[in-house]
Structures are given as C-alpha cells and as structure tokens.
Amino acid sequence: MIDKIKNEWKDCVARALGTYLGATDFPEPNMGVPPKPEMGDIAFPMFPYARIKGMNPARIAADVKEILSKAEHPAGTLSTAGAYLNVKIDSSSLFSDLVRKIGMEGSSYGCNSSLRGKKVMLEFSCPNTNKPLHLGHMRNDSLGESVAAILKANGAEVMKVNLINNRGVHICKSMLAYKEFSNGETPADTGEKGDHFVGRYYVRFANWSKEYEGRIVALEKEGRNDEAEKLRADSPDARAQRMLKAWEDGDEEVLALWRTMNKWTLDGLEQSYRDMGISFDRYYYESDTYKFGKSEVLKGLEEGVFFREKDGSVQIDLSDIGLDRKVLLRKDGTTIYITQDLGTAIRRHEDWPFDSMIYVVASEQAYHFKVLFHILKKLGYTWADGLHHLSYGMVNLPEGKMKSREGTVVDADDLLAELSALAKEEIVSKGREALVGDVDETSRKIALAALNYYLLQVSPVRDMIFDPKKSISFSGNTGPYLEYMGARISSILKKAEEDGIASASDVDGSLLCNEDEEHLILLLSSYPSLVAEAAAGFDPSVITSFLYDVAKTFSHYYHDNQILKAGSPELVSARLSLCRAVLQVLKNGFALVGIPFLESM
RNA sequence: GAGACCAUAGCUCAGCUGGAUAGAGCAUCAGUUUGCGGAACUGAGGGUCGGAGGUUCGAAUCCUCUUGGUCUCGCCA
Known part of the structure; x- marks a missing residue:
C-alpha cells in the first residue's frame, strides 16, 4: 500500500522532471527517507539533474516543487530542503484503508504470493546422535524456523527437513563407553533426558581415550615401544574403529545397541525441539x-x-x-x-x-x-x-570459542531453563502469577522470545558473541520487550471491551495526526514489503528491526497519549483501531521470528 | 601458501539498490508515576565507520591495496 503511494509519487516527480528538463532521457528519481520525520516521508535528491541542467540543485528542487504542486499528485505536502524535494505523505488518508485491510486479512496481513507454486526444501538442525543440542544448534534452529515461516509468508510451499547424523565413528564412541562403564543403566534408571545420558558417555569416552593416550606416550618415552604398541591396539579409539567396522558389517549386537542408544538420544532431542518450538x-x-x-x-x-x-x-x-x-x-x-x-x-x-x-x-x-x-x-x-x-557465522562466548573439551559449551536445555527461571522470577516479583495463568508456560515463552530475538537480530553472515550472563536481558531491545508491548496493547483492548467501548466500523483517520500516529501508520503500511525483503535475503533480522521500530514507536506514543480517555469518543475509537492494527502486525511479525505472543505476562 | 568471510560508541549490534548532522540497546550519569501494565518513557556524555588510495556532485556503503581476526583448503563429520 505504502509502496504503491511511493511509486505514484516517484512517477509524478519523474513527469515533473521531464517537463522541467524538457527531455525524456534522464536518470529516474532516487527515493530516500529524510533524516528526520518532520521533514517528510520521501526524499528526492536533485543532485543528478544539476549537471544536466547546469544549475544549482537546490534551485531545481524548488522549481520541480512548483511544477509538481500544480500537477495532479497523491495526497500529501511538498517541501524542499536544500537539494532535496521532500514529500510528506498524508497518512490519515491511508489509515482507513490500512485498518480495513489489516482487519480483513488478519494474520495473513503482510503475506504475498510471489513464491506461490514454488516448492522449497529447507534443511536445518542436523544433530549428531551422541550428545545434546548446544547454543550453536539454537542459532541454526532459530534461523531455520524463521526462514521457513518467512518463505511461507511469501507463498512458497516449504518442507522442513532434518538430517540425523546417526552413523560414524563418533557415534560408536558413546556406544563403546556405554558398553564399558554403564552396567546396563538406562535413562529411565537415572532420570536423565536421553540425549544428556548418551552425551555423558560421549564425554566419558573422551576422558578414557585421553587417559590411554597418556599411558601410551609415557611408555614410548621409556622406550617400551612394544608395550605401547600393544596398548594402542587395545585403545578406546582403536576399539571404536573396530566397532564401526562391525556396525557396517551388520553385527547384530552392535546394531541393537546402536538402535537403543539412538532412540534415547532422539527422544531427548525431540523434547528439546518441542520446548524450543522447532518442528520438522x-x-x-x-x-x-x-x-x-x-x-x-x-x-x-x-x-x-x-x-x-x-x-x-x-x-x-x-x-x-x-x-x-x-x-x-x-x-x-x-x-x-x-x-x-x-x-x-x-x-x-x-x-x-x-x-x-x-x-x-x-x-x-x-x-x-x-x-x-x-x-x-x-x-x-x-x-x-x-x-x-x-x-x-559462529556463536562465540566472551572468552572465545565454545570448546567441548574445556566444558565451555552452552547446553541448549540448560540455557532455556535458566532463562525461564529468570522470567519466572520477574513474574513472581510483580505478583502476576494469577493474571498470567500458567506461570511455567509463560516463563518458557518469554525465554524463547529472548533467545530467538537475540539470535535473529544479528545478520546471519556475522559471527556473534553470546554472553550467557549479560547478553540476554529482558529490557531494552529484546524479545521480551516486544512481547511486553503486545501484552500491554492486549490489555488496553481488553479494558476497552470491559468498559463497553464499541469498536466503530468507520473511523476518522484525520483525527490521528500526531507524529507518532503518522509514523505508526506508515510503518504498518510498509510491513508487507519487508516480508518480501526478508525472503529475498533469507534474513529474519529485517523483521526483528521492524518489530522493534513498531514497539518503540508505540511505546513512546502511548506514554504520551491516552487511548481510552482520549478527548472524544471518535478519537478513542480511532486510537483503538490503531491499537488493533499495531497488535495484529506485531503478532504477524512475531510469528516470523519465533516470538510467542502473550496476552498477559 | 591459496581461498572465503568479518572489522561501525566502553560492550552487544543496526545502518535497504551510494544521499542531509552515522543510529539503537546495555553500561554510566540526570530525570519522569494523582493515567490504559515502570519488563516502560525522557535527556546527557560517548565515533578518525580498522588504515590508505580511487570512482562520484556525494562513500560506513562501490573498486583497489593494506592491517588485524575467524574459517576452510582431511580418504573427519
């Protein structure tokens, strides 16, 4: 919608330029955004025409403005600032169309059909079946889920696939350690999640192997090479290799153990996927x-x-x-x-x-x-x-890379649990347990918002640093902040309903004329084009920045403006319509970047 | 050695196909509640956009060189 208007303006400016320059062959006008909102919504720099015309660009801007103001153009006001011709779009004229469109399309507002008929397969996650998920997988999974949602929003038919790395010598390592040290215990016996249970044996193998290696090196130092050789032939690593061979040869005993342990791990991973809202x-x-x-x-x-x-x-x-x-x-x-x-x-x-x-x-x-x-x-x-x-890129820690050998790997389940606990603390400290309903479920959803938003706001190509202690806060530019805005708008709408404020069918957009209202209307109008942009670059951060922009603007807006107690019933009605529209767009964007919507938190 | 990617505020990150005075959050400091949720809002300080050239009316953005970092170049996965 906004794009259509912008392009109409662009055409108008091009026509005016054609008249002015007396030519048909000139560079088409550039569209930008003025640095300050009060300067307008679209900026047309006139520099390129200065040379053609041999005139000061500021003069050209003024002249083109004159021509344009006499010609037919969409609703809006023109101004010049130096070499720039600025247009302030009349957002109030957009408003009723916008409200109608968002009201009608609901959760599909922002979707388009540019990829209709396209079948896109998306592979992500791809865990090994010998250990639990860690922070690196979480970035992968967040990206995968988000890109899948974004492609679907552009009309594609998406198939999410996971490739399980369940074979190879690394899988045999956990099996061998289990065979050697477990005494047949099972996850059910120890009460561990299956992936953590198996992962523990994988770590056990690493230590066992290291210890052997130490003994071998010691023997070699003493020149007892025969003994060293003998020990090496019987080392955990050698035995793991033999086990792999047996696996490939179809050894029933090995295969049986493999099936059992794979199932343990996969059951555990499934649980993590469920907790994190990941599916295939x-x-x-x-x-x-x-x-x-x-x-x-x-x-x-x-x-x-x-x-x-x-x-x-x-x-x-x-x-x-x-x-x-x-x-x-x-x-x-x-x-x-x-x-x-x-x-x-x-x-x-x-x-x-x-x-x-x-x-x-x-x-x-x-x-x-x-x-x-x-x-x-x-x-x-x-x-x-x-x-x-x-x-x-990689997810690094403040002290450097995650290293399993040094035990610095951040476990996905632990991290989610830790964040959930923090969220729960917040809910309890505010005494909102009763208002929230299921406290644990709500806490988990807040944790997910924090994680997904944090992981997705960084452009995919970049390595990122993740500080488990400090990086994930719940205030400022974070997932929970966005959720909070959603919850507060929900709360306002709920109150309106309780107070019996009817939602008017036709609202007067011209009442919404303060800066924040105009900005919000333009933002909401631009959402569909951002959904397309995110798909083109496989980049969810387009959506996260947009959502933050909306939330921040709304925050500022309702801090300064009363909604339910606005001056007149017409104004209340118009502002409520704006609230509904903002909420719908927030919800739609949330769905694309893994932020659960909460009515109350 | 060869190739790929990255470098923006003390820290974590934005910055669209080149456009006006480079933006957020955190942290620091100073403020805001007789109102719909203070997980909020406002303000201040904080920058040689790694460096040097080039293209251009105009460069954080494009090109070349250079410095630093990461990754890859396995009959590992």
Missing part, C-alpha cells in the same frame, strides 16, 4: 542414505564424471572451478561425508521435487557445499541450480 516435516537419516550415495558415485564413475585413482579411491577433478581434487570414495570403498550428502540430495529430490533447496549450515562448511553443488551439476542434475547454502 520430514526426517532423513545418514544411515539410510550413505549407501545410496555410494551407488550414485559409482554410477558417475561409469559415466566418466569421476575417475578411479591408482590406489582404488574414486575422485573428482575440480580444477575447472579452481579447486583441487576431492575424494568421493575411500580406497577401501567406504563412504565419506560428501558421498552421503550427494545421496541425500538426490534422494530428496526424488521424494519431493523441489524448485529450490536451502541448507542452513555454519559458514565453516562453505567449501563443502560449493563442491557438493558443483558435483551435482556435473552429474547432470539440472535442479542443482536451485541449491543454496544459507551460511551463518
């Missing part, structure tokens, strides 16, 4: 796709896309894209990471022929995806042009 439409498992990947590589070998090295490994020459060679099958014929990913991609396109597929994966894997996409193209899959790596 389909799961893929590496254990299912790695063999398929191998057969695809062998097919490519026959077709001459790949070649077999003298040592027996299968490789591809990537010199055409300025890279080296890449191994696709080991000399013993076993598969590697990329073999499996090739198989998974092909299988997925067979399952659900997508137009595009987005991998939400950390930037450290940029090389992997470059190679993967290239190979798929070389194999002749035309759909490979629709593959996209949504790369995001």
